[in-house]
Amino acid sequence: MTKKLHKSGVTAAAGVQAAGIHAGFKKRKKDMALLYFPDGATVAGVFTKNKVKAAPVQYDQQALQQHDRFKAILINSGNANACTGKQGKADVEETVKLLSTELNIQPEEVLVSSTGVIGMFMNMETMKKGVKAIAPEVSEFGGAAASKAIMTTDTVPKEVSFTFEVAGKTATIGGMVKGSGMIHPNLGTMLGYITTDVAISQAALHAMLLKAADATFNHATIDGDTSTNDSVFVAATGKLDNPLIVSSDDAGYAEVEAAVLSICSQLAQLLVKDGEGATKFVEVLVSGAKTMADAVSVGKSVATSSLVKTAMFGEDANWGRVITAAGYAETEYFDADVIDIAFSSKNGEIQLCEAGMGVVFDEELAKKILEADEINILIDLHLGTEAASTWTCDFSYDYVKINADYRS
Amino acid sequence: MTKKLHKSGVTAAAGVQAAGIHAGFKKRKKDMALLYFPDGATVAGVFTKNKVKAAPVQYDQQALQQHDRFKAILINSGNANACTGKQGKADVEETVKLLSTELNIQPEEVLVSSTGVIGMFMNMETMKKGVKAIAPEVSEFGGAAASKAIMTTDTVPKEVSFTFEVAGKTATIGGMVKGSGMIHPNLGTMLGYITTDVAISQAALHAMLLKAADATFNHATIDGDTSTNDSVFVAATGKLDNPLIVSSDDAGYAEVEAAVLSICSQLAQLLVKDGEGATKFVEVLVSGAKTMADAVSVGKSVATSSLVKTAMFGEDANWGRVITAAGYAETEYFDADVIDIAFSSKNGEIQLCEAGMGVVFDEELAKKILEADEINILIDLHLGTEAASTWTCDFSYDYVKINADYRS
Numbered sequence: 001m002t003k004k005l006h007k008s009g010v011t012a013a014a015g016v017q018a019a020g021i022h023a024g025f026k027k028r029k030k031d032m033a034l035l036y037f038p039d040g041a042t043v044a045g046v047f048t049k050n051k052v053k054a055a056p057v058q059y060d061q062q063a064l065q066q067h068d069r070f071k072a073i074l075i076n077s078g079n080a081n082a083c084t085g086k087q088g089k090a091d092v093e094e095t096v097k098l099l100s101t102e103l104n105i106q107p108e109e110v111l112v113s114s115t116g117v118i119g120m121f122m123n124m125e126t127m128k129k130g131v132k133a134i135a136p137e138v139s140e141f142g143g144a145a146a147s148k149a150i151m152t153t154d155t156v157p158k159e160v161s162f163t164f165e166v167a168g169k170t171a172t173i174g175g176m177v178k179g180s181g182m183i184h185p186n187l188g189t190m191l192g193y194i195t196t197d198v199a200i201s202q203a204a205l206h207a208m209l210l211k212a213a214d215a216t217f218n219h220a221t222i223d224g225d226t227s228t229n230d231s232v233f234v235a236a237t238g239k240l241d242n243p244l245i246v247s248s249d250d251a252g253y254a255e256v257e258a259a260v261l262s263i264c265s266q267l268a269q270l271l272v273k274d275g276e277g278a279t280k281f282v283e284v285l286v287s288g289a290k291t292m293a294d295a296v297s298v299g300k301s302v303a304t305s306s307l308v309k310t311a312m313f314g315e316d317a318n319w320g321r322v323i324t325a326a327g328y329a330e331t332e333y334f335d336a337d338v339i340d341i342a343f344s345s346k347n348g349e350i351q352l353c354e355a356g357m358g359v360v361f362d363e364e365l366a367k368k369i370l371e372a373d374e375i376n377i378l379i380d381l382h383l384g385t386e387a388a389s390t391w392t393c394d395f396s397y398d399y400v401k402i403n404a405d406y407r408s
Numbered sequence: 409m410t411k412k413l414h415k416s417g418v419t420a421a422a423g424v425q426a427a428g429i430h431a432g433f434k435k436r437k438k439d440m441a442l443l444y445f446p447d448g449a450t451v452a453g454v455f456t457k458n459k460v461k462a463a464p465v466q467y468d469q470q471a472l473q474q475h476d477r478f479k480a481i482l483i484n485s486g487n488a489n490a491c492t493g494k495q496g497k498a499d500v501e502e503t504v505k506l507l508s509t510e511l512n513i514q515p516e517e518v519l520v521s522s523t524g525v526i527g528m529f530m531n532m533e534t535m536k537k538g539v540k541a542i543a544p545e546v547s548e549f550g551g552a553a554a555s556k557a558i559m560t561t562d563t564v565p566k567e568v569s570f571t572f573e574v575a576g577k578t579a580t581i582g583g584m585v586k587g588s589g590m591i592h593p594n595l596g597t598m599l600g601y602i603t604t605d606v607a608i609s610q611a612a613l614h615a616m617l618l619k620a621a622d623a624t625f626n627h628a629t630i631d632g633d634t635s636t637n638d639s640v641f642v643a644a645t646g647k648l649d650n651p652l653i654v655s656s657d658d659a660g661y662a663e664v665e666a667a668v669l670s671i672c673s674q675l676a677q678l679l680v681k682d683g684e685g686a687t688k689f690v691e692v693l694v695s696g697a698k699t700m701a702d703a704v705s706v707g708k709s710v711a712t713s714s715l716v717k718t719a720m721f722g723e724d725a726n727w728g729r730v731i732t733a734a735g736y737a738e739t740e741y742f743d744a745d746v747i748d749i750a751f752s753s754k755n756g757e758i759q760l761c762e763a764g765m766g767v768v769f770d771e772e773l774a775k776k777i778l779e780a781d782e783i784n785i786l787i788d789l790h791l792g793t794e795a796a797s798t799w800t801c802d803f804s805y806d807y808v809k810i811n812a813d814y815r816s
Binding site for chain 1: 458460488491492495525527528727729731732742761765
């Protein structure tokens with residue numbers, strides 16, 4: 001029992017309580033999480049770039065423009081409340097009211113996230129019952145339960161936390177993330193929640209989150225699809241009592257920025273490792289690009305290639321598929337005759353292509369390198385000094401199995 | 409035995425001979441094809457847009473700029489001769505010389521195609537042996553054998569032919585195509601060869617082929633990857649003795665243009681139906697777009713979505729994945745609140761989404777519709793009058809199986 005009394009993930013930082021329960025959106029598993037900040041928290045968010053945005057995403061985007069302090073974020077899994085029109089919007093508003101009444105806070109202090117099936121109206125009876133049940137459950141030991149309640153096709157709950165120094169004090173940051181499959185450059189179907197005890201303005205927090213999401217979640221790719229509900233929030237309770245961080249000149253700004261980047265990076269890697277049916281984590285490292293845009297474009301093209309991903313699953317040193325995917329990336333500068341390609345892992349490194357040509361290589365060493373769980377695909381474009389990293393996973397039988405029948 | 413004496417596919421038109429043999433690039437299966445035009449043919453071609461181009465593609469592009477009449481096209485499967493540098497180019501030139509000597513024609517009258525593994529030098533001993541063996545084999549009944557010899561992961565040979573009227577005479581057009589998997593908007597790994605007996609200029613033929621390829625092969629998509637070797641050729645022998653067609657005002661121009669479009673369309677659909685591990689043919693019909701570019705972009709986005717394709721395999725009426733993929737397509741005009749989505753097949757039609765919202769639908773009818781081998785996904789953007797069609801296939805366990813281990 002003491003195992004449960006652990007301030008993990010989103011509840012690691014002071015001033016954050018959480019809970020995770022089964023409300024009834026799913027048959028048996030936990031499907032409702034609540035983050036509660038009794039004394040409030042400054043919240044920033046980044047959202048899907050899909051032109052089809054779920055009702056809660058539209059609601060949250062507006063709420064974050066109007067306010068900077070919030071006391072609760074309610075999350076349900078099982079129903080995305082997307083493509084639900086006016087009814088969907090009304091359901092979000094009713095949910096906000098139900099929760100604010102139950103927690104005795106203002107409706108303006110509530111944010112809402114949903115994930116699950118698209119195009120179905122929320123079951124508001126289930127929502128009402130769930131909200132009543134979850135409100136009394138929140139505690140500073142609820143992070144682990146919350147991280148379970150936000151899962152859909154995830155195979156494991158994903159949470160991390162660590163401490164760092166801010167203005168001579170020990171600050172804490174923690175987070176949880178949900179998502180597997182559908183993870184793409186533009187965020188995919190993922191929900192991420194990060195909490196910290198530092199005191200910081202919404203604008204500063206938002207700038208840090210945007211930068212970190214762009215460098216981490218947006219470089220993680222599982223299958224190339226982006227979703228209607230993707231959202232990442234960061235909430236800062238201010239319990240650390242450091243001097244408020246407002247601009248990049250303020251003490252602690254650089255440390256908090258680095259912490260937000262680090263936790264996003266850790267959470268994004270957990271996402272990719274839990275890619276639907278994934279058996280391997282693959283990092284595509286593009287270097288020698290003339291422009292950063294070219295490095296990113298080549299990395300994403302290789303990381304989203306179904307043929308590269310199936311070759312990784314098959315542990316086949318098929319670098320021809322890598323150079324093919326690099327060649328159809330949209331780039332400004334590209335010279336097929338100077339590219340180098342190598343594969344590496346904890347089992348070694350092997351050069352496969354030099355100056356755009358295949359080199360004779362040791363097939364046994366290549367096989368040994370590809371047997372590892374984490375593989376690096378190294379591409380040197382030899383045209384400049386820019387570099388970018390993209391994370392992906394392999395493409396297995398189980399990917400098809402999981403996705404052929406998710407809805408039912 | 410008489411079965412083999414059939415003038416099918418590329419040998420349907422007068423003035424074309426062909427052969428298909430086992431040369432030794434593959435272990436057992438046929439791997440070398442030859443198209444021979446004893447009295448020459450006017451040839452046009454379109455090629456991959458990948459920045460990494462195989463040696464034979466580079467050779468053919470140059471040859472077609474310099475000449476318009478050719479007598480032979482040699483094709484090998486098993487080795488793509490891509491990423492092979494100067495050696496690869498020298499090997500193409502040597503191949504051209506070997507074949508011209510064997511057929512007693514000029515080197516300038518020879519074109520070469522390759523498909524197979526990337527990054528390996530050609531085995532020129534095998535090539536030499538193969539060229540010697542195939543030259544005496546050509547006949548006007550060799551179309552079927554040639555269509556087998558160009559296969560890689562294809563499960564069936566793909567050839568068609570038909571007749572049409574040109575200037576009061578009965579003209580013939582025939583073709584063969586190779587490819588499965590890797591088929592994408594920008595042509596994918598495919599080789600296509602079309603022959604006809606009409607008399608037409610290279611410029612007119614090229615214009616027709618460009619237009620037809622853009623409307624057919626470029627709208628067919630299996631897995632989103634494009635290749636280093638994609639090529640489609642059309643050869644016109646002139647044996648029909650019609651007045652030479654040069655401009656669109658000439659008698660027969662419209663008929664030949666329609667025939668080229670029709671055969672490209674038939675060949676492209678055969679390609680998609682033979683998609684690696686495909687169990688269903690899926691046509692995505694986008695209508696009501698404000699611009700043609702938007703219609704094409706939405707169609708390709710839906711047709712390349714791994715999640716849509718696995719849902720088709722699972723016979724799951726998951727229209728949420730369709731609207732999600734439509735929403736992340738790059739479009740100029742898009743309104744999530746007016747879109748309609750329906751599925752149809754020979755078993756009926758069912759509306760799933762109206763004005764961006766899910767509608768209550770008969771799950772049993774939906775299931776019955778999706779059980780068919782050919783499915784239509786109908787998307788009405790309700791913003792204009794432009795429409796486009798994209799062909800794809802579903803994504804099955806076998807896709808992963810075939811591609812995890814192709815190279816070895």
